Every structure is written in C-alpha cells, then in structure tokens.
Amino acid sequence: MEQQIVIVDDDPVTIKRLRRVLEKCGYRVAAFTSCQRALDHIAKAGADLVISDVKMPVMDGMEFMNRIRSRFANVEIILITGYASLDGAVEATKEGAFYYLAKPFSPGQIRALVAKALEMHSSRLEALRMANTKGEGMEFPVIIGKSPLIRQVEATIAQIAPTDCNVLITGDSGTGKELVAKAIHAASHRAKGPFVAFNCGALSESLIDNELFGHEKGAYTGADENCAGLLEEADGGTIFLDEIGEMPPSMQVKLLRVLQEKELIRVGGRKPIRIDVRVVSATAKDLKVAAAEGTFRKDLFYRVNVVNIHLPNLCERKEDIPLLAYHILNDLRRRGGREVDAISQKAMDLLTNYAFPGNVRELENILLRAAAICKGRTIGVGDLPSDLVELELHAYKRPENSLMTLSELEQDYIAHVLKLTGGVRTKAARILGIDRASLWRKMKKYGLT
Amino acid sequence: MFRNILLVFENETICSEAVTYAREFAIRMDCQVTFLMLVAMAFAGRTLLGSQRNALHKIESRVAKQLSTCSENFIQEGIEVTSALRVGDPAQEMLKFLADRPPFHAVVWGSSQELPGKGHWINRVTGTLECPLLTVSRKTAS
Numbered sequence: 268m269e270q271q272i273v274i275v276d277d278d279p280v281t282i283k284r285l286r287r288v289l290e291k292c293g294y295r296v297a298a299f300t301s302c303q304r305a306l307d308h309i310a311k312a313g314a315d316l317v318i319s320d321v322k323m324p325v326m327d328g329m330e331f332m333n334r335i336r337s338r339f340a341n342v343e344i345i346l347i348t349g350y351a352s353l354d355g356a357v358e359a360t361k362e363g364a365f366y367y368l369a370k371p372f373s374p375g376q377i378r379a380l381v382a383k384a385l386e387m388h389s390s391r392l393e394a395l396r397m398a399n400t401k402g403e404g405m406e407f408p409v410i411i412g413k414s415p416l417i418r419q420v421e422a423t424i425a426q427i428a429p430t431d432c433n434v435l436i437t438g439d440s441g442t443g444k445e446l447v448a449k450a451i452h453a454a455s456h457r458a459k460g461p462f463v464a465f466n467c468g469a470l471s472e473s474l475i476d477n478e479l480f481g482h483e484k485g486a487y488t489g490a491d492e493n494c495a496g497l498l499e500e501a502d503g504g505t506i507f508l509d510e511i512g513e514m515p516p517s518m519q520v521k522l523l524r525v526l527q528e529k530e531l532i533r534v535g536g537r538k539p540i541r542i543d544v545r546v547v548s549a550t551a552k553d554l555k556v557a558a559a560e561g562t563f564r565k566d567l568f569y570r571v572n573v574v575n576i577h578l579p580n581l582c583e584r585k586e587d588i589p590l591l592a593y594h595i596l597n598d599l600r601r602r603g604g605r606e607v608d609a610i611s612q613k614a615m616d617l618l619t620n621y622a623f624p625g626n627v628r629e630l631e632n633i634l635l636r637a638a639a640i641c642k643g644r645t646i647g648v649g650d651l652p653s654d655l656v657e658l659e660l661h662a663y664k665r666p667e668n669s670l671m672t673l674s675e676l677e678q679d680y681i682a683h684v685l686k687l688t689g690g691v692r693t694k695a696a697r698i699l700g701i702d703r704a705s706l707w708r709k710m711k712k713y714g715l716t
Numbered sequence: 717m718f719r720n721i722l723l724v725f726e727n728e729t730i731c732s733e734a735v736t737y738a739r740e741f742a743i744r745m746d747c748q749v750t751f752l753m754l755v756a757m758a759f760a761g762r763t764l765l766g767s768q769r770n771a772l773h774k775i776e777s778r779v780a781k782q783l784s785t786c787s788e789n790f791i792q793e794g795i796e797v798t799s800a801l802r803v804g805d806p807a808q809e810m811l812k813f814l815a816d817r818p819p820f821h822a823v824v825w826g827s828s829q830e831l832p833g834k835g836h837w838i839n840r841v842t843g844t845l846e847c848p849l850l851t852v853s854r855k856t857a858s
Contacts, residue, residue: 439847440821468818513818552819552846624822624848625745632744654740658733659855662848663831678835686727687758713835 270385271313274298275305275331276320276347281370285318288374289381302326306334314342315388316381321348336644340608341391343384347372366612387589387615394593410443410450411594414584420447420576427574428454433526435511435571436549438578441626444549445507447576451547452505460504463497468513475518476534486535498531498542505545511571512552512563519564526570546571581623581630582662588619591627595634596646607638609645617651622660678713681706685715720748722820726806726827726838727755728779730786734826737852739790747821748796751786752813753779754806772803807837811844819846829853 272294276282282298289296297312299305302323309317317335321328328346335342347368366380393413410421427434428451436444445464452462467475481496498506508514514522525531526546530539548571557563581588592615596607610618614637623629637650648656681699688694696706710716723738742749755775759768779801787797802809814820823845825831825838831851832838842849 551821622850624850625741629741629745636744652740652744654737657855658737659853660737661830661851661853663842663851675835678833679837679840682835683756683837686756714833 269293269295270315270388271295271297272381273305273309273314273317274319275302275317275323275328276300277323278320281320281347284374285377288377292378292381294381302331302334305331306338309335309339309342314339316343316345316384318345318347318377318381321346336609340644341388341395343388343391345380345384383612387612390589391593391609394590394597410446411591412584412587413590414579414587416579416584417587420578423574423576424450424454427451429456431455431545432573433546433548433571434574434576435554436547436576436578437551437554438549439551439580439626441628442578442580443627444578445509447578448505448507448547448549452507452545455505455545457504457545461501462505462507463501464507464509465497466509467518468510472515472517475515476521479518480521480531480533482534483536486533490535493533496531496533498525498544499540501544502542503544505547508546508548508571510550511548512550512554512557514563516564519567523564523567523570526567581626585619588630589615591630592618592634595631596638599635599638604635605638605641607641607644607646611645611647613648614646614651617648617655621655622662624660624662674713677709678715681709681713682715685710720750720818720820721822721824722750722752722814723824723826724810724838725751725753728753728775728782729827730782731826731828731852733829733854734824734852735786735789737850738824738826739793739795741822742790742795743793748798749790750820751783751797751799751826752810753783753799753801754809755779755801755803756806757803759804775803776801805837807841810841814845822847822850824850824852 272289274282274285274289274296276285276298277300279300282300286296286298297305297308297314299308302319302325305317305319308314317332319328319331323331326334328348332344332346335344345366345368347370366384368376368380394411410417410424412418424447434448434451436447438444448464449462452458465479470478477496479496479498481494481499482490484490484493508522521531525542525544528539529543530541532539554563554568554572558565558568581591589610592610596610600606600608618630618633625632633652633655634646636652637646641647641650681695684695684698685692688698692703692706692710696703699706701709707716721738721742723734738749741747757768757771757775783799783801787799790797800813802813829851830853831849838849
C-alpha cells in the first residue's frame with residue numbers, strides 16, 4: 268500500500284517542491300496551507316507521516332504537532348522551518364517530532380529523512396500489530412524481530428516444534444533463550460501440557476538432585492513425605508534446563524539416564540518412574556568445547572543437542588531495535604504502566620548505535636527506566652542513561668585465529684621488558700640478549716620509540 | 717541472568733570512562749562488578765627478592781587505595797563489588813583468575829579508552845574469553 272504523507276505549510280512554493288520530490292518517490296501526498304484542514308483530512312483519510320512548517324498563522328507547528336500527538340499517536344512528524352534555532356529543535360524533539368529540518372533543504376535530505384521516518388512508522392505499527400494479534404491473551408510471548416537472523420530462528424522453531432526432538436538453545440545472556448523455549452513448547456503438540464523451567468547454575472548439586480528428581484519419604488532428614496521433582500511435574504510437557512553447561516557431572520549422568528530410558532528414580536527411591544518429557548536446554552557456553560575438554564559429557568551433549576538454535580546478539584540485528592523498543596513500550600502500556608508512545612529520533616539513533624552487551628534485557632531495562640522518568644509521551648535523549656549519550660562502547664569478538672605471529676610475540680616481549688626496565692634501553696638490551704643498536708631498530712620497527 | 721562483569725585494569729592505570737560505564741551498566745542490569753588490577757612484574761632475574769618484596773608491598777597499598785576509591789561510587793549505588801590484585805605476567809594472571817571462578821558475562825577493559833596495540837597481551841587473551849571484551853571511550857562532539 269502507498270504510504271500517505273500530509274504536508275502543511277503556508278508557503279505554496281515549499282509545498283510544490285516537497286510534493287514533487289515525494290510523489291516522484293511513489294508516496295501519496297496531500298498538501299494543506301491550514302492546520303485545521305490537515306487535521307480534518309488525517310481524521311478522515313489517515314496519514315503515516317506529517318511534514319509541517321513551524322511558523323504558520325493561526326496555529327503554529329508546535330501546537331499542530333501536539334494536536335496530532337494527542338489524536339493520532341502513531342503518525343510520525345517532521346518539522347521544517349526557515350527560522351532554525353537550537354532551542355526550537357530541542358523543544359520539537361522532546362515533544363516527539365521525528366526530526367527538525369532547517370530551510371533550505373535539498374531533495375536528497377528530505378528523501379532520506381522521509382524514508383527514515385516511514386521506516387520508524389512501520390516498526391511502530393508492526394510492534395502494535397504483534398501486540399494486538401499475538402501477545403494479548405496468549406500465555407506465551409512471541410519472538411519479536413524482522414531481521415533475517417530472527418526470521419531464520421522463527422522458521423526453525425516452526426519446523427522443529429511439532430517434532431519431539433530435544434533442542435539446545437545457545438546465545439549470550441539476555442538474548443531471549445527462555446522465550447524461544449516457551450515458543451517451541453507453545454507450538455508443539457505438548458502445548459496443553461506443563462512448561463517447567465529450571466536454572467541448573469543457580470543451585471548446589473544436592474539441591475539440583477532434589478529439585479529435578481524429587482525424593483521419597485525418609486530419603487534424608489526433613490523429607491517427611493514423597494515429593495515429585497520438576498521432571499515429573501513436566502510429564503506430558505516440556506522442561507527447560509537453563510545454563511545446562513553449569514550442571515555438575517553427577518547430575519549429567521542422571522539426566523542422561525532420563526533421556527535414554529525415559530524414566531527416573533527419586534532421591535532415596537528404588538522404583539523407576541516413567542516420564543514423557545521433551546527437554547529444551549540453553550547455554551551461553553560453547554558446549555562442544557566443554558565436551559571436548561571433558562567438562563561436559565559428550566553423550567549428554569549429543570542427546571540434548573539434537574537441534575541447535577543459536578540466538579544472535581542484539582548488536583547483530585540492529586534493524587530489530589526500533590521494533591523491539593516499540594513492542595516493549597506497547598507491552599508496558601498494556602500492563603497498565605506509563606502511557607509513552609514514541610521515541611524521539613535522536614534517542615532511537617542512540618539506541619540503535621549502542622552495542623547492548625546485555626542484549627534485549629538491557630534494552631528493556633533502559634526503556635522501562637526511560638518511560639518512568641520521561642515527562643511527556645515521548646522518550647527523549649535526556650530520558651536515556653547518561654552513559655549512552657556520553658560514552659561509546661566497542662565490543663571485541665573472539666578473533667578467528669587467536670594465535671600470535673612471531674613478530675607480534677617479539678613486539679609484546681620487547682614492550683614488556685622496556686616497561687620493566689623503566690625504558691632504560693641498555694638494561695633492556697642486556698635482558699633480551701641483543702645489542703643496543705638491534706634493540707633500537709626493533710623498537711623503531713614496532714613503533715615502540 | 718546477567719550476574720557478574722569484570723573490569724580489568726593494568727599497571728595502576730584507571731580510565732574513568734570505563735569505570736563510569738561499568739557502574740551504569742551494573743545499575744541497569746542489577747549485576748555484581750569485579751575489579752581486577754594486573755601489575756606486570758618479572759620474578760625470575762637478577763633482582764633481589766627483598767627488593768621485590770618491598771615493591772610488592774608498595775604496589776599493594778597503592779592499588780588498595782585506588783580500588784577502594786573506585787568502589788565507593790559502586791557501593792553507594794548498592795552494587796556488590798569485589799576487588800583483586802594480581803602481580804606477575806598479566807596475561808597468565810588474568811587467565812588464572814578467570815579459570816578460577818564462574819564465567820563473567822562481560823569484560824570491560826578499564827585502563828584506556830581503546831584496546832592497546834596488536835602486540836599487547838590483552839589481544840592474546842581476547843581469543844580465550846567466553847564473553848565479549850568491551851572498551852569505553854568518550855564520544856566526540858559531531
């Protein structure tokens with residue numbers, strides 16, 4: 268469907284220029300010289316984006332923007348003016364204008380800005396659509412994202428959920444591993460059965476044993492009655508074993524038996540109990556390496572890793588950030604929280620350029636805090652944590668080949684010796700077993716002078 | 717669950733940007749922070765053990781002062797902080813330190829705004845980390 272843009276300006280020349288540029292791009296454009304007529308048109312025909320002049324007779328652009336915001340919360344706004352001032356720009360972005368553009372502007376500038384605004388509009392509508400069609404009334408949340416990496420995860424879930432195979436979900440903290448486990452359960456034929464989650468890294472060995480396998484009366488002091496463990500409780504459903512890489516070796520053996528024999532023995536018990544459970548596990552560790560090193564049982568690794576779903580970090584799917592952000596705000600509103608329905612463009616730029624080591628959970632925490640402290644209905648730059656505004660974060664990934672070359676090693680060692688000798692070259696050369704001239708040449712070569 | 721991040725310093729150099737970021741991150745993710753100060757010192761060689769003992773005492777007292785000043789702001793925000801000092805070969809000491817405890821969820825380089833040059837030991841260690849290594853720099857006004 269063609270996207271609809273409404274232009275409001277008291278200058279017919281500007282209207283003509285804008286209309287020509289935007290219609291060439293394939294947008295449907297309606298232009299008005301009066302704010303009231305534009306409002307009436309939006310009420311009747313709707314709009315995706317409004318481009319408005321700031322200085323206009325009768326109703327100025329700021330007032331017009333406030334009216335649009337109160338009546339049509341999902342419409343994006345670009346303010347343009349011939350009287351550009353920093354104060355006006357700050358006020359406009361705080362109030363929720365998508366951008367503030369000073370005249371004169373080039374066709375390229377307006378094209379780029381409109382494309383960006385409409386992309387934001389699509390993200391907002393998509394988040395709203397997801398909240399209305401999938402989220403509400405559903406027991407399980409949905410995977411949010413339109414990036415190829417997330418689409419691939421969704422496709423894998425759809426493919427493997429109806430089967431009964433065990434799944435290993437890998438990914439860093441905060442990427443949504445439990446959410447994926449719930450989605451697998453919800454899409455499986457076990458959906459009506461229980462979904463039981465258990466964190467293997469949070470408890471000691473004996474407590475894990477008791478929690479997972481249950482106990483018989485008299486198994487230990489204080490075990491006054493028979494108690495079913497979580498594996499039994501998950502019978503007919505799915506058990507989600509988070510941080511399976513942290514499971515102690517003795518528990519790995521017991522779990523392996525459950526997976527092989529489909530039966531368990533309670534602590535202090537003798538009689539095997541048959542269970543029908545699908546095991547979905549998750550880890551942030553490289554279990555393959557752990558299995559090769561012997562810290563995780565190989566046979567258990569192959570049992571739990573029938574299908575592997577890897578969840579990408581948020582910084583690998585930056586295009587999903589606007590969608591996720593609006594989804595979080597919609598969710599907050601639905602749960603009766605603050606009525607915040609927009610994020611200023613500058614704030615969104617800060618979010619999309621941040622590395623998010625805490626992944627989606629960090630985005631959620633940032634937005635919940637911002638929504639709590641923001642004064643209007645739009646989250647601005649001032650509502651975001653100061654470190655996002657002032658500091659830049661670089662994340663270094665594990666290099667493909669972590670071994671150093673001989674010259675890197677030499678450079679490293681020379682720098683180390685020089686540091687130890689306080690930069691005294693004669694002393695450093697003596698330790699290194701070379702003459703001063705050779706040391707000088709090497710220092711020059713490696714930029715250590 | 718995000719539980720623990722590691723802030724690594726080298727040779728008593730502390731970059732304020734990294735400390736600020738670690739504090740803000742710990743607040744919003746509700747996680748613990750561990751400070752690790754690595755000081756390079758060669759023990760094999762011709763230096764007398766007595767003078768090394770003396771140097772160690774001095775390093776310990778200086779680093780204790782630095783790290784306690786650093787942790788004050790964290791503790792005020794209710795963040796759980798642990799500090800450690802390791803003297804020796806930095807790469808070896810860091811790897812031993814990491815191997816001795818549950819994995820960290822992020823490691824922040826706390827001694828400069830950028831990662832030191834290619835030959836620096838931290839680049840060698842990056843390859844063995846189980847989590848991302850982060851550097852923090854101040855944004856330049858654009």
